[in-house]
Amino acid sequence: MEDELVENAERYQMLMQNSPDMILLQNPDGRTYFVSPHCYDILGYTPAEIMELNIFESIHPEDLEKVQVAFGKAMKGEELFEFQYRISAKNGMTVWVSHTASPIYIDEKLDSIQSNIRDITDQKKVEQELIANHQALLEAEQKNIETVRMLEQSAKLSSIGVIAAGITHEINQPLNAISITTDSILYWNKQNKNILPDTIITKLNRIADGTGRIEKIIKHLRSFWIDKAEESEAIVDINEAVRNSLSFTNRQMQANGINPIIELTENELMVKANSIQIEQILVNLITNSIQSLKKMKAKKDKTIRIKTSLRKSSNKAILEVIDNGSGFDEESRKKLFEPFYSTKIKGEGMGLGLAIVKMFVDKFDGTIRGKNNKTGGATFRVSFPVIDNSVN
Numbered sequence: 001m002e003d004e005l006v007e008n009a010e011r012y013q014m015l016m017q018n019s020p021d022m023i024l025l026q027n028p029d030g031r032t033y034f035v036s037p038h039c040y041d042i043l044g045y046t047p048a049e050i051m052e053l054n055i056f057e058s059i060h061p062e063d064l065e066k067v068q069v070a071f072g073k074a075m076k077g078e079e080l081f082e083f084q085y086r087i088s089a090k091n092g093m094t095v096w097v098s099h100t101a102s103p104i105y106i107d108e109k110l111d112s113i114q115s116n117i118r119d120i121t122d123q124k125k126v127e128q129e130l131i132a133n134h135q136a137l138l139e140a141e142q143k144n145i146e147t148v149r150m151l152e153q154s155a156k157l158s159s160i161g162v163i164a165a166g167i168t169h170e171i172n173q174p175l176n177a178i179s180i181t182t183d184s185i186l187y188w189n190k191q192n193k194n195i196l197p198d199t200i201i202t203k204l205n206r207i208a209d210g211t212g213r214i215e216k217i218i219k220h221l222r223s224f225w226i227d228k229a230e231e232s233e234a235i236v237d238i239n240e241a242v243r244n245s246l247s248f249t250n251r252q253m254q255a256n257g258i259n260p261i262i263e264l265t266e267n268e269l270m271v272k273a274n275s276i277q278i279e280q281i282l283v284n285l286i287t288n289s290i291q292s293l294k295k296m297k298a299k300k301d302k303t304i305r306i307k308t309s310l311r312k313s314s315n316k317a318i319l320e321v322i323d324n325g326s327g328f329d330e331e332s333r334k335k336l337f338e339p340f341y342s343t344k345i346k347g348e349g350m351g352l353g354l355a356i357v358k359m360f361v362d363k364f365d366g367t368i369r370g371k372n373n374k375t376g377g378a379t380f381r382v383s384f385p386v387i388d389n390s391v392n
């Protein structure tokens with residue numbers, strides 16, 4: 001028996017000298033009794049070193065469990081085909097190997113297990129590159145889907161516009177009636193030394209808040225319905241638009257203890273646009289800043305800076321709305337201009353403000369970017385091509 005084994009080993013050694021594989025012969029108890037010299041080329045270990053080594057310690061931790069299970073089966077005489085895993089070479093480099101184990105039976109008794117281990121690192125690299133390419137393709141496809149989705153969204157926006165045009169008119173009148181009646185009762189109460197009980201006043205204020213909210217929503221919806229008369233473009237002074245938009249937003253800023261800082265260029269800043277829509281851009285940006293600051297109850301120096309400037313190098317009019325509010329997280333940053341994206345509670349935000357802003361900015365060949373400030377809060381920067389005759 002002993003002679004036979006020695007003879008076997010010698011025969012294998014001869015046969016396997018030229019094989020590109022590393023060949024191992026093991027007893028069913030797992031003891032290695034032969035290792036072909038190719039182990040040096042693959043793993044940098046001499047056969048003697050491999051015999052000493054606990055091979056499991058060199059196997060990549062992520063592959064270890066499945067290798068242990070497979071080895072267990074092989075030692076029981078099961079055939080193992082092209083089993084792949086990572087192993088660490090003597091120099092620390094990771095080598096991908098493909099392992100085939102075949103049982104050797106002598107007199108119907110499991111005598112040895114022969115393992116052929118092949119270096120497939122290069123093949124794996126190619127495979128991984130293919131996978132990466134495939135992944136990139138998938139991502140590109142995903143982006144395409146995203147674009148189509150955005151287009152569908154804008155189609156949705158146009159239909160909202162049509163509906164909005166219809167309902168705005170119908171709702172506005174009764175809404176005005178409610179709003180004016182509520183305001184006049186509150187005014188009357190003030191003039192009459194607050195004779196109405198507090199509970200009634202609280203309820204009236206709630207009605208006033210509610211109608212205010214409806215008015216806001218209608219205003220938003222209306223922007224989708226662009227009246228032919230409104231659509232005309234003219235030469236608009238951005239500074240003038242800032243001043244006009246402040247007349248809409250000043251009261252809200254005051255009510256929330258926000259200090260507006262206005263820094264406008266000395267001269268007019270002319271762009272080709274529609275004055276109402278430029279004002280809507282501003283009102284939406286300022287409203288977002290107000291809402292962001294409103295959340296910060298404890299904050300003291302709440303400010304919104306509205307700044308215009310002329311970038312001479314590219315002939316652009318720059319409009320910035322800078323607040324020191326909450327800013328936004330990474331997920332919001334990606335979705336800021338998506339229609340119906342809002343982090344606000346139901347009723348406070350529809351997620352349409354910035355979608356409208358983007359629609360108008362695009363229309364006037366402008367660009368818009370929203371970013372967080374290093375010192376907290378957010379900045380929205382809009383740029384438009386400036387009309388040549390604006391001198392600053």
Ligand SMILES: Nc1ncnc2c1ncn2[C@@H]1O[C@H](COP(=O)(O)OP(=O)(O)OP(=O)(O)O)[C@@H](O)[C@H]1O
Pocket residue numbers: 220284288289292323325326327328332336337341342343344348349350351352353354355377378
């Ligand atoms: N100045 C800002 N600071 C912090 N977050 C902002 C600011 N502006 C916009 N955001 C974020 O972007 C989201 C989308 O803004 P957008 O104006 O489109 O919708 P909205 O304000 O939620 O609702 P709507 O404008 O329709 O009332 C907001 O919900 C908010 O999370």
Ligand SMILES: [Mg+2]
Pocket residue numbers: 284287288349352353354
């Ligand atoms: Mg908004």
